[in-house]
Amino acid sequence: MLLIVPADPLRPRRPDEHFAPEAHAARDAGVEVAVVDHDALARGDDVARAVSRVSAEGVAVYRGWMLRSERYAAFAAALARRGVVLRTTGEQYRRGHELPGWYPDLAELTPRSAWTVGTGRGDFDRARDALGGGAAVLRDFSKSMKHHWHEAAYIPDLDDGDAAWRVASRFLDLRGDDLVGGLVLRTFERFATAEVRTWWVDGVCVLSGAHPDSPHDTPPEAFDPRTVGASVAALGLPFVTVDLALRADGVWRIVELGDGQVSDRPSTVAPAAFVGALFGPAT
Structure with missing residues (x-):
């Protein structure tokens, strides 16, 4: 497995400062790390050059800034030409990243x-x-x-x-x-708690904790992500986040679903714990 992160704009051989802790934790866990030019990917003007520093082959996970769905698809195609397969396909990314892609399957659980x-x-x-x-x-x-x-x-x-x-x-x-x-x-639904961010790999919740906007608000003791587990698993998406909050009437509701590759990690979740949940224990 390969982790791909954006490069530092000023030091293009190094990971972007925001994703460097995850990159370092991945290397410590035996996961190879490569960098890409996010700005070029976002512009879509030279995708081949943007991925030119990715030399390894195999299955990859991206952890970086948001990309439009069409830009992500071009990114995936450029990597495929280099022998790298993003675990999340372009169509899967669109379904997780854009509300119309996931809403019909979760309509009963979300506003x-x-x-x-x-x-x-x-x-x-x-x-x-x-x-x-x-x-x-x-x-x-x-x-x-x-x-x-x-x-x-x-x-x-x-x-x-x-x-x-x-x-x-x-x-x-x-x-x-x-x-x-x-x-x-x-x-509009009135919620009684801060949002809880949960991370799902192949339909299994591997990590749950605070939302990046409220990193010090821990989930209530009664919180159980399995209440939405079957519905999230049925989406068939390889890596997503699901943000939930407790509605005023005591019902847990899905506030947002997003592609896990471009969802922010709250500062209170240690990079090593995050990488361990995503890739498994250190090798």
Whole structure:
């Protein structure tokens, strides 16, 4: 197994500082590490050069910054030409990274959602009508702007179309060229706990702990990721994260599912423990 991480932009032979602890832990565990030029991958202008430092062959896992699904697919194809097979295929990455890919299979376990194909007011209003009234949270296919909660994420009343569109317009301004897919509206649910991030390899939960946004909030003692295990396993995705929170009525809900390769590791999870969960015990 090979671990691939982004290169440091200033020292291209070394791992990016953010992923260096995982790279070092992987090497200590006997896992080979290679670096790629993330900026070139994100631009998509010279993918062959971006992966030119990957010399080993075999099955690989990427741990790095988010890539658009089409860029990830090009990344996977460029590696395949070098004899490297990403454990997560391009189609699997899209299903885990973009909400429309996983939502239909988990609809009973996560807030009700509707989304657009375009980003115009008409598209938005059709999604708003489909979801119905009440409060909602806005995002795109892969990311919200929850740190801009009141101006670009939270919609108090979907029936107020003009006010809802002002939130959507601000969201579009903030996301700009980084927008992925269309606009997603999700029914607002009130949670009683911070989010818990769980990591799943081949449908098995290998690690659970705090969410990166609240790294010191440990999961409640009663938390059991197996409550969603069968549904997550049925997705058939090789490496994903599932973020859960306890709703005010005592029901655990899936807040987000993401591709594990581009999901952040909370600072309170030791790199060695993370690598051990992902690759198995040290060799």
